[in-house]
Amino acid sequence: MMTGLIFLLYAIIIIMFVVTYFFIIYHLVRYSLKPSLNNIVLPIFIIGSTLLLISNVALFFSVNWQIFLANFPINLR
Amino acid sequence: MKDFTKYHFKGQEDREKVLLVLHRHWFDILSQFLVMIGMLFLLFGSFIILPIVFPAISEGANHNLFLFLENLFFMLTWIMLFLIWVDYYFDVWIVTDNRIVNIDQKGLFSREVSELELDKIQDITTDVKGVIPTFLNFGDLQVQTAAEEERFLFHNIPDPYDVKNIIMNLHKNSEKKIENEFGNMLKEKVLHEDSV
Numbered sequence: 532m533m534t535g536l537i538f539l540l541y542a543i544i545i546i547m548f549v550v551t552y553f554f555i556i557y558h559l560v561r562y563s564l565k566p567s568l569n570n571i572v573l574p575i576f577i578i579g580s581t582l583l584l585i586s587n588v589a590l591f592f593s594v595n596w597q598i599f600l601a602n603f604p605i606n607l608r
Numbered sequence: 609m610k611d612f613t614k615y616h617f618k619g620q621e622d623r624e625k626v627l628l629v630l631h632r633h634w635f636d637i638l639s640q641f642l643v644m645i646g647m648l649f650l651l652f653g654s655f656i657i658l659p660i661v662f663p664a665i666s667e668g669a670n671h672n673l674f675l676f677l678e679n680l681f682f683m684l685t686w687i688m689l690f691l692i693w694v695d696y697y698f699d700v701w702i703v704t705d706n707r708i709v710n711i712d713q714k715g716l717f718s719r720e721v722s723e724l725e726l727d728k729i730q731d732i733t734t735d736v737k738g739v740i741p742t743f744l745n746f747g748d749l750q751v752q753t754a755a756e757e758e759r760f761l762f763h764n765i766p767d768p769y770d771v772k773n774i775i776m777n778l779h780k781n782s783e784k785k786i787e788n789e790f791g792n793m794l795k796e797k798v799l800h801e802d803s804v
Binding site for chain 2 (some may be wrong): 544548550554555558559561562564565566567572576579580583584586589590591593594598599602
């Protein structure tokens with residue numbers, strides 16, 4: 532039950548992050564006043580965000596949530 | 609004067625030249641950036657200090673959880689930093705050789721574009737209030753048109769007095785251009801009537 536809730540909350544955070552990520556790229560591509568600035572900002576943002584997202588998802592699945600919740604000081608299960 | 613020829617905005621006409629691109633003064637977003645810098649200090653501080661204070665964090669399953677939470681915090685700080693920057697960078701006033709374009713960006717989902725032709729300007733006022741704005745030379749500039757309800761507010765822009773002078777000169781040039789065009793039109797008409 533609690534594990535499912537954690538997965539759901541995490542999914543909401545990731546979806547929000549991905550939506551924001553695409554909207555920032557959309558704004559930079561469509562509305563940028565200085566195209567040369569895009570050559571710097573876009574790669575930094577895309578590479579940085581993608582690396583952070585991949586590492587975060589990998590770290591999330593590396594945590595054993597069942598054991599963590601079982602050993603949690605307040606038994607939430 | 610800075611060269612803005614490399615700047616281009618959506619809706620720009622073929623022969624239209626960008627003369628000024630104005631963003632809010634950097635001091636206006638400093639407070640938001642300071643919060644972000646504080647969050648980054650907290651992140652890196654906790655990354656170093658917490659495992660020393662609580663050695664259990666570095667052990668087995670706890671270590672992965674700790675790294676996950678640190679990474680998540682960094683990820684959210686990273687995206688917020690860009691959100692602040694997008695809000696700042698896309699909130700802009702563009703002065704061209706025949707109009708002023710105001711792009712009002714509020715977050716990612718609200719964008720309002722309005723424009724004002726230079727020859728319709730009636731009055732320009734600058735407002736620099738407070739110690740820091742006076743010291744750093746930034747403030748508001750208000751452009752009033754003939755229609756009473758129509759006004760443009762340049763909020764917290766750098767060098768408002770210089771910008772005012774530039775816009776005033778552009779306005780005068782624009783009026784002269786219209787007068788010349790009208791004069792030429794009248795001349796042509798008179799000559800045409802004389803010849804008939």
